[in-house]
Amino acid sequence: xxxxxxxxxxxxxxxxxxxxxxxxxxxxxxxxxxxxxxxxxxxxxxxxxxxxxxxxxxxxxxxxxxxxxxxxxxxxxxxxxxxxxxxxxxxxxxxxxxxxxxxxxxxxxxxxxxxxxxxxxxxxxxxxxxxxxxxxxxxxxxxxxxxxxxxxxxxxxxxxxxxxxxxxxxxxxxxxxxxxxxxxxxxxxxxxxxxxxxxxxxxxxxxxxxxxxxxxxxxxxxxxxxxxxxxxxxxxxxxxxxxxxxxxxxxxxxxxxxxxxxxxxxxxxxxxxxxxxxxxxxxxxxxxxxxxxxxxxxxxxxxxxxxxxxxxxxxxxxxxxxxxxxxxxxxxxxxxxxxxxxxxxxxxxxxxxxxxxxxxxxxxxxxxxxxxxxxxxxxxxxxxxxxxxxxxxxxxxxxxxxxxxxxxxxxxxxxxxxxxxxxxxxxxxxxxxxxxxxxxxxxxxxxxxxxxxxxxxxxxxxxxxxxxxxxxxxxxxxxxxxxxxxxxxxxxxxxxxxxxxxxxxxxxxxxxxxxxxxx
Amino acid sequence: xxxxxxxxxxxxxxxxxxxxxxxxxxxxxxxxxxxxxxxxxxxxxxxxxxxxxxxxxxxxxxxxxxxxxxxxxxxxxxxxxxxxxxxxxxxxxxxxxxxxxxxxxxxxxxxxxxxxxxxxxxxxxxxxxxxxxxxxxxxxxxxxxxxxxxxxxxxxxxxxxxxxxxxxxxxxxxxxxxxxxxxxxxxxxxxxxxxxxxxxxxxxxxxxxxxxxxxxxxxxxxxxxxxxxxxxxx
Numbered sequence: 001x002x003x004x005x006x007x008x009x010x011x012x013x014x015x016x017x018x019x020x021x022x023x024x025x026x027x028x029x030x031x032x033x034x035x036x037x038x039x040x041x042x043x044x045x046x047x048x049x050x051x052x053x054x055x056x057x058x059x060x061x062x063x064x065x066x067x068x069x070x071x072x073x074x075x076x077x078x079x080x081x082x083x084x085x086x087x088x089x090x091x092x093x094x095x096x097x098x099x100x101x102x103x104x105x106x107x108x109x110x111x112x113x114x115x116x117x118x119x120x121x122x123x124x125x126x127x128x129x130x131x132x133x134x135x136x137x138x139x140x141x142x143x144x145x146x147x148x149x150x151x152x153x154x155x156x157x158x159x160x161x162x163x164x165x166x167x168x169x170x171x172x173x174x175x176x177x178x179x180x181x182x183x184x185x186x187x188x189x190x191x192x193x194x195x196x197x198x199x200x201x202x203x204x205x206x207x208x209x210x211x212x213x214x215x216x217x218x219x220x221x222x223x224x225x226x227x228x229x230x231x232x233x234x235x236x237x238x239x240x241x242x243x244x245x246x247x248x249x250x251x252x253x254x255x256x257x258x259x260x261x262x263x264x265x266x267x268x269x270x271x272x273x274x275x276x277x278x279x280x281x282x283x284x285x286x287x288x289x290x291x292x293x294x295x296x297x298x299x300x301x302x303x304x305x306x307x308x309x310x311x312x313x314x315x316x317x318x319x320x321x322x323x324x325x326x327x328x329x330x331x332x333x334x335x336x337x338x339x340x341x342x343x344x345x346x347x348x349x350x351x352x353x354x355x356x357x358x359x360x361x362x363x364x365x366x367x368x369x370x371x372x373x374x375x376x377x378x379x380x381x382x383x384x385x386x387x388x389x390x391x392x393x394x395x396x397x398x399x400x401x402x403x404x405x406x407x408x409x410x411x412x413x414x415x416x417x418x419x420x421x422x423x424x425x426x427x428x429x430x431x432x433x434x435x436x437x438x439x440x441x442x443x444x445x446x447x448x449x450x451x452x453x454x455x456x457x458x459x460x461x462x463x464x465x466x467x468x469x470x471x472x473x474x475x476x477x478x479x480x481x482x483x484x485x486x487x488x489x490x491x492x493x494x495x496x497x498x499x500x501x502x503x504x505x506x507x508x509x510x511x512x513x514x515x516x517x518x519x
Numbered sequence: 520x521x522x523x524x525x526x527x528x529x530x531x532x533x534x535x536x537x538x539x540x541x542x543x544x545x546x547x548x549x550x551x552x553x554x555x556x557x558x559x560x561x562x563x564x565x566x567x568x569x570x571x572x573x574x575x576x577x578x579x580x581x582x583x584x585x586x587x588x589x590x591x592x593x594x595x596x597x598x599x600x601x602x603x604x605x606x607x608x609x610x611x612x613x614x615x616x617x618x619x620x621x622x623x624x625x626x627x628x629x630x631x632x633x634x635x636x637x638x639x640x641x642x643x644x645x646x647x648x649x650x651x652x653x654x655x656x657x658x659x660x661x662x663x664x665x666x667x668x669x670x671x672x673x674x675x676x677x678x679x680x681x682x683x684x685x686x687x688x689x690x691x692x693x694x695x696x697x698x699x700x701x702x703x704x705x706x707x708x709x710x711x712x713x714x715x716x717x718x719x720x721x722x723x724x725x726x727x728x729x730x731x732x733x734x735x736x737x738x739x740x741x742x743x744x745x746x747x748x749x750x751x752x753x
Contacts, residue, residue: 350715388742
């Protein structure tokens with residue numbers, strides 16, 4: 001991209017050689033050719049020499065050649081006088097044809113140079129456009145423009161970007177390239193006014209450099225300093241071209257700023273939605289266990305002496321159960337809030353599926369000692385790169401759901417296997433399953449499967465707490481680059497399947513039963 | 520003489536409730552609400568009747584527990600149980616790595632607390648007394664003195680690494696041992712980030728020692744923290 005525009009370099013040797021050859025021929029063939037033929041040779045030479053020479057040189061050379069021809073070959077030879085009118089006409093015609101040829105060649109050459117400069121410029125614009133699209137970092141985008149501008153001007157260029165950093169607020173201005181205090185002030189002024197300054201721009205013509213704004217549709221997003229423009233300014237259209245290049249970066253910066261603003265707005269909207277969700281969760285789901293706890297505790301407190309030992313035990317057991325329920329709800333709500341917070345990444349490590357499933361089983365046993373939950377983990381599963389605390393919480397919620405909704409006393413199965421380069425952990429029950437109408441929404445917050453049971457069935461009223469559970473489960477699956485799916489089972493019941501990607505293990509792990517990696 | 524418990528907890532209600540419950544269990548309880556307070560208690564109580572175990576809540580008003588833990592560890596081997604507010608707390612793991620004996624995540628039941636305290640007190644002073652050398656529970660016997668492991672009466676062959684890993688857990692039976700501690704003691708200092716070694720060797724151990732590896736009863740996992748060998752009596 002650093003090809004420099006300018007007049008093509010001309011060599012003086014070809015025209016000199018052409019003229020020399022022509023005169024040698026003329027003198028050598030003098031006895032054999034008549035005057036008209038010699039005149040033709042001279043005109044031909046003038047045309048050939050014009051291809052390499054500039055217009056003025058061509059004109060002068062032709063004139064000199066015609067004079068010399070007159071002197072050497074037109075009778076009377078040896079003097080500049082011409083006897084015959086035909087000969088005078090011949091000389092004038094020679095001179096005229098030579099000049100016309102020289103002018104035509106010059107025009108042609110000018111057009112060719114224009115076309116070439118034009119193609120070079122459009123090529124530069126196109127390549128800059130490609131570079132800007134390929135690069136997201138504004139500083140690197142600026143470097144691409146800097147490269148092109150320096151190529152045009154033949155001297156280093158400095159760019160000043162207003163608020164080019166990646167954060168939504170816009171950030172601090174960035175200077176790309178060196179600038180003196182004066183130059184920096186010029187750049188700031190140019191950015192402020194949004195208009196070009198320097199030679200050929202009509203403003204601050206005395207400046208030795210161009211100050212070009214990086215214009216976007218709405219406002220300039222920076223300014224470019226193109227130094228040493230005395231040479232470049234002479235070329236028609238170069239200023240406009242440089243401005244077009246700068247505007248391209250301006251548009252790119254504007255695009256990036258718009259994207260940042262949009263993403264910030266969407267993040268904010270999401271966080272609003274999340275906050276509402278959490279508030280609803282707390283008001284709906286946390287109040288009921290709290291009410292139960294308060295009821296039981298105040299009964300113990302106020303009626304202590306009048307209660308039987310069995311009643312006291314029952315009330316205390318209620319408090320313990322409800323507090324455990326509330327604790328679980330709080331864990332889920334907090335975890336969802338944390339996952340919703342921008343920029344929070346799970347703490348990943350190499351984890352074993354067998355261990356995570358084992359941990360879930362142990363926890364479930366402590367709450368539900370009925371041994372209804374069975375696990376089958378395919379041997380030789382790969383380790384997963386994940387946050388074990390989160391995955392255990394996810395599976396724990398799924399198993400808890402299956403125990404609650406899967407029918408009293410019915411078995412619940414946790415099944416882990418390797419399939420198509422992924423690990424699938426399914427939690428399956430033999431309950432009534434999830435009705436088709438609810439399947440699409442079951443992972444949204446506050447879908448509790450209420451419609452599964454008739455509202456008058458008091459014993460099987462919708463259980464509390466699933467409101468946020470499945471939404472959290474899906475959120476956990478997704479931060480791991482995985483997915484949580486619901487699959488109805490052929491003979492009744494639901495299967496919630498967690499699909500997690502398998503990362504490549506570090507090489508040095510030895511799976512054999514040898515001593516392994518022992519120092 | 521009853522055992523002395525220093526309870527460092529800034530929440531007044533929880534402090535009162537736990538003090539009450541521990542007194543019922545026969546412990547002598549000294550409660551303090553901040554690190555400065557706790558230091559003063561240690562300075563005075565050590566001279567008098569002594570503190571046998573410390574329950575240290577994280578997130579105290581005047582800083583985290585690192586310095587207090589270091590002081591306790593330097594003075595004498597008083598067991599410390601860390602009480603953490605949330606499951607994914609990295610400070611908790613840091614304190615365990617620094618030598619705390621065990622941890623509990625709020626909310627916890629009294630039964631859990633008492634069980635952790637019992638184990639910690641049993642391991643108290645392992646620096647001076649001989650380490651636990653024999654681990655026995657129904658169906659499993661590990662004898663570190665003769666370097667033998669028996670499952671259902673039949674000897675189990677372990678590789679050297681498996682054996683080192685198991686014996687490290689046996690020495691802290693009932694207590695959590697962090698990933699870092701295990702990697703450090705079994706593989707060495709340069710392997711403390713290689714958690715995947717642990718996963719693989721624990722799986723091998725489970726396959727050899729557990730009747731159902733996916734539903735372990737002995738080699739228990741503490742997600743994000745480490746491993747715990749079930750208490751012999753569990």
